[in-house]
Amino acid sequence: MNTRLDTSPAGTSNARSLARRVLAQGRYETVTALRNGEQLLISLILPVMALFGVVWAGLLDRPDVDGVDVAVPGVLALAVLSSALTGQGIATGFDRRYGVLAYLSTTPLGPAGLILGKAVAVLSVLVLQVVVIGGVGLALGWRPDPAGIPAALLFFLAGAAAFTAIGLFIAGTARPEATLALTNLMWVLLGAVGGVVFPLPESGWLAGLGVVLPSAALGDGLRAALGAGALDVGALLTLIAWAALATAGALRWFKWR
Template identity: 80%
Template sequence: MSSPPRTTRTAGTSSTAPLAPHAGDSNSQSLARRVVAQGRYESVTAIRNGEQLLISLILPLLALFGIVWSGLLDTPDVRGVDVAVPGILALAVLSSAFTGQGIATGFDRRYGVLAYLSTTPLGPAGLVLGKACAVLAVLLLQVIVIGGAGLAVGWRPDWAGVLWAVLWFIIGAATFTALGLLIAGTVRPEATLALTNLLWVILGSVGGAVFPLQGSGWSTMVISWLPSAALGDGLRAAFSTGTLDVGALLVLTAWGVLATAGALRWFQWR
């Protein structure tokens, strides 16, 4: 229902003007502010979601403590904790960027939230940027909690590789967010839920994210081309030796470019 007209009086005359907002009101906030607001909302929603909290923090922490206390990765030359923590941080990227955003986006798409938000001043680009901000915010929390737990159980990273690690976190988050959006935008929400959780388990356990690749067979070669293996190898190199694994970075970046192109091409808002 439209609003009734408003009467204004000037110099003994009267005229009517509708109670409509000024033309520039819809653009009164910059895109950056809208993106930050959307990112803040999605971050809080993800943190308050019990299932997302389980995948993002509790399961990675349980995996970390289990690997460290069992001595699964201990060798005569390398302490298992120094291998486990970077791998668990790679798993954290998968949980927040891939599984978390994939599931959330899939159900937002189902209930028409995405289609509605894309028509607001936020726009499709602002919506995607807001999701990226949410991923980075949750990832920051994961790094603080998991990294702190790792330090508590004896992890001693090479601090010279911290800047390289930041680069890996950013590219990894972008790549796996694009992969999550690609799945969420092309299949049903129930399939997205099942597929992202299944891939999280597979990529984390045998996809090179948590456990370094062993051997030189064809299966090892195939796994080394997965984005999970590239991210895990890159973080292990950064935190263990303070160096940049250029080959793994190229693999992860290629996956990011392909996933982004696929999401832009096939993503459906409804």
């Protein structure tokens, strides 16, 4: 009988095991989200409706700027909020109520693995959102700058990490009913006046919010990337800071039951 000696370091083996668990959790979360009609409504249908409404009403049209070129990056940012903040927050809150998270707490997944697995699911759903919303935008006349695609990918990753962590922090510390109300309220407020779909003014007190709000950072970053092919470093750092703080908070105060 042939035997094979495993000479790989224990740390490498543990890392591979964690990666497999995270990917398995990510696949489960993705399939669950795609089968859930309410999450599809929040993650895909409402952002597409918002895009049609903003473009057809000409709310972002300017003499020197075609409104669709501003609207599509903003709606893509709204899609990140929909799947990461609202979708994952609500799903996690009710998983916690029904004991699903209590079961997961007995597995090797752990809080960090849960957060990473949900981030994988958000990114998987986001691929579908980008394809659908981007396709609708192209049909409406959107012409993104190809040079900004790498920067846009960075913002999608940072935005998914930040808002997934924020959603999990809320779901892990509040009651499911409060999570449902709070995440939906945040989706509406941030989408309308948080710099996501509609850019914040460059002067006044609202301009100051644009420096600290993760929603404004995501919206501004995607508009700069896909509209001008530029990387907004300040906005990216804001998102990374929010991702780090919310992840630390979720790991510290997340309640499995």
